[in-house]
Amino acid sequence: xERAVVLLSGGLDSATALAWARARGWECHALTVDYGxxxxxxxxxxxxxxxxLGAASQRVVAADLRAIGGSALTxxxxxxxxxxxxxxxxxxxxxxxxxxxxxxxxxxxxLAETLGARDxxxxxxxxxxxxxxxCRPEFVRAFETLARLATRAGVEGGAFxxxxxxxxxxKAGIVRLGASLGVDFGLTHSxxxxxxxxxxxxxxxxxxxxxxxxxxxxxxxxxRYAVAPSVPDRG
Amino acid sequence: xERAVVLLSGGLDSATALAWARARGWECHALTVDYGxxxxxxxxxxxxxxxxLGAASQRVVAADLRAIGGSALTxxxxxxxxxxxxxxxxxxxxxxxxxxxxxxxxxxxxLAETLGARDxxxxxxxxxxxxxxxCRPEFVRAFETLARLATRAGVEGGAFxxxxxxxxxxKAGIVRLGASLGVDFGLTHSxxxxxxxxxxxxxxxxxxxxxxxxxxxxxxxxxRYAVAPSVPDRG
Numbered sequence: 120x121e122r123a124v125v126l127l128s129g130g131l132d133s134a135t136a137l138a139w140a141r142a143r144g145w146e147c148h149a150l151t152v153d154y155g156x157x158x159x160x161x162x163x164x165x166x167x168x169x170x171x172l173g174a175a176s177q178r179v180v181a182a183d184l185r186a187i188g189g190s191a192l193t194x195x196x197x198x199x200x201x202x203x204x205x206x207x208x209x210x211x212x213x214x215x216x217x218x219x220x221x222x223x224x225x226x227x228x229x230l231a232e233t234l235g236a237r238d239x240x241x242x243x244x245x246x247x248x249x250x251x252x253x254c255r256p257e258f259v260r261a262f263e264t265l266a267r268l269a270t271r272a273g274v275e276g277g278a279f280x281x282x283x284x285x286x287x288x289x290k291a292g293i294v295r296l297g298a299s300l301g302v303d304f305g306l307t308h309s310x311x312x313x314x315x316x317x318x319x320x321x322x323x324x325x326x327x328x329x330x331x332x333x334x335x336x337x338x339x340x341x342x343r344y345a346v347a348p349s350v351p352d353r354g
Numbered sequence: 355x356e357r358a359v360v361l362l363s364g365g366l367d368s369a370t371a372l373a374w375a376r377a378r379g380w381e382c383h384a385l386t387v388d389y390g391x392x393x394x395x396x397x398x399x400x401x402x403x404x405x406x407l408g409a410a411s412q413r414v415v416a417a418d419l420r421a422i423g424g425s426a427l428t429x430x431x432x433x434x435x436x437x438x439x440x441x442x443x444x445x446x447x448x449x450x451x452x453x454x455x456x457x458x459x460x461x462x463x464x465l466a467e468t469l470g471a472r473d474x475x476x477x478x479x480x481x482x483x484x485x486x487x488x489c490r491p492e493f494v495r496a497f498e499t500l501a502r503l504a505t506r507a508g509v510e511g512g513a514f515x516x517x518x519x520x521x522x523x524x525k526a527g528i529v530r531l532g533a534s535l536g537v538d539f540g541l542t543h544s545x546x547x548x549x550x551x552x553x554x555x556x557x558x559x560x561x562x563x564x565x566x567x568x569x570x571x572x573x574x575x576x577x578r579y580a581v582a583p584s585v586p587d588r589g
Contacts, residue, residue, distance in 0.1 A: 178421050178422075179421070180417075180418055180419075180422065181416055181417070181418040182418070182457070183417070184461075186413050186414070186415040187413075187415065188468050189464070189467060189468030217464035217505065218460050218461070218463040218464030218467060218504060221459075221460035222457055222461060222464065224456075225456035225457040226417075226419075226422065228453040229453030229454070233452050252506060252508060253503075253504040253505070258500070258503040261499050262500060264500075265456065265493070265496040265497060265500050266456075269488040269493055270453065270488070271487060274446065
């Protein structure tokens with residue numbers, strides 16, 4: 120069985136990406152990065168999702184991006200709330216974590232090299248994304264080039280492929296794809312700023328995009344929210 | 355003053371790279387990665403070197419490559435000893451750490467983005483290197499392309515430059531350059547497999563290359579060795 124390394128954050132995007140890779144028949148090794156994110160509950164969600172979707176293994180690798188700072192997700196910067204999802208594609212928000220996907224894909228590449236895998240899977244998407252530069256297709260292609268030059272496998276003539284099955288889907292499309300692949304979205308966690316009991320805030324960009332996705336897909340979001348979601352209904 | 359991020363391992367190469375960057379007049383922010391290396395004493399050496407060479411700051415960032423394994427430097431694999439330096443350019447040795455420089459440069463890129471720096475400095479060299487694919491010029495150029503696509507600075511039209519002042523120098527050339535820039539090599543640590551008291555083994559690839567470099571440069575290596583170095587004299 121072909122082996123793949125899947126970046127798994129515990130959110131609905133990466134859970135859907137893992138389900139997509141499993142549906143291709145791949146033996147999936149999930150890699151979760153503990154980068155010092157303030158929303159620690161995400162790490163627990165990743166463990167649950169990996170188990171539920173039949174990952175062959177799951178690792179949590181520490182890479183402390185707090186020491187680098189510069190983001191509302193790792194530093195003493197306020198997470199924005201109540202932004203209009205329609206405005207999120209414009210500009211790079213403070214939740215952008217400098218070089219996060221370069222480091223994450225680098226770790227996935229190292230694990231792939233160790234396991235003899237040539238396929239990396241990640242849940243990035245450029246359509247309904249939050250304006251992160253390292254979620255764009257041109258970034259992914261540049262990483263593939265780098266991966267070939269960085270590794271023993273590349274020197275020996277091999278190549279790595281970075282699969283991003285959600286790249287051209289909007290959030291509703293991701294919800295539909297995940298539902299069709301049997302993802303239990305109740306196990307996933309998306310909120311950047313959850314309450315102490317794990318309830319999603321319903322107001323950060325991640326909650327707003329998620330709620331918009333479920334609403335447009337015509338499905339109920341099983342996540343638990345601390346307050347009634349405040350996203351305006353544009354349907 | 356222009357700011358630069360310098361990858362500083364605590365070895366003689368990265369110490370020389372830091373001295374080179376300081377000699378250019380740059381405000382240097384040293385980044386040391388605690389990747390779970392078995393030779394932990396390297397981290398102490400990095401602190402000493404950063405202080406001695408006037409780095410504006412020094413950070414130790416944890417990125418646990420032990421969870422990925424696949425290398426004699428992070429996993430339960432024996433460090434090779436008593437190899438002929440002339441043979442080291444052939445093949446990739448077991449001390450290769452999968453995707454290490456991709457992760458290290460990714461972390462440096464994140465810090466540069468946070469600090470507003472556009473220059474990264476690293477001590478890689480392709481001539482007297484130990485056969486690591488991610489020490490080659492083509493890898494460095496591919497990383498620059500990736501960096502432009504991965505970052506806020508790149509989206510805004512900026513570019514990052516990865517300086518590798520040692521790329522085309524052999525170990526003797528690096529020793530000469532470091533000496534001319536006032537590097538105190540007694541503060542540096544190169545050995546992959548030091549004794550408990552910190553003495554270098556004198557027999558691993560890193561020791562063998564270092565000793566060869568000092569010998570060919572006609573200088574004494576101030577490092578403390580556990581045993582009389584066993585490298586054959588080819589002078």
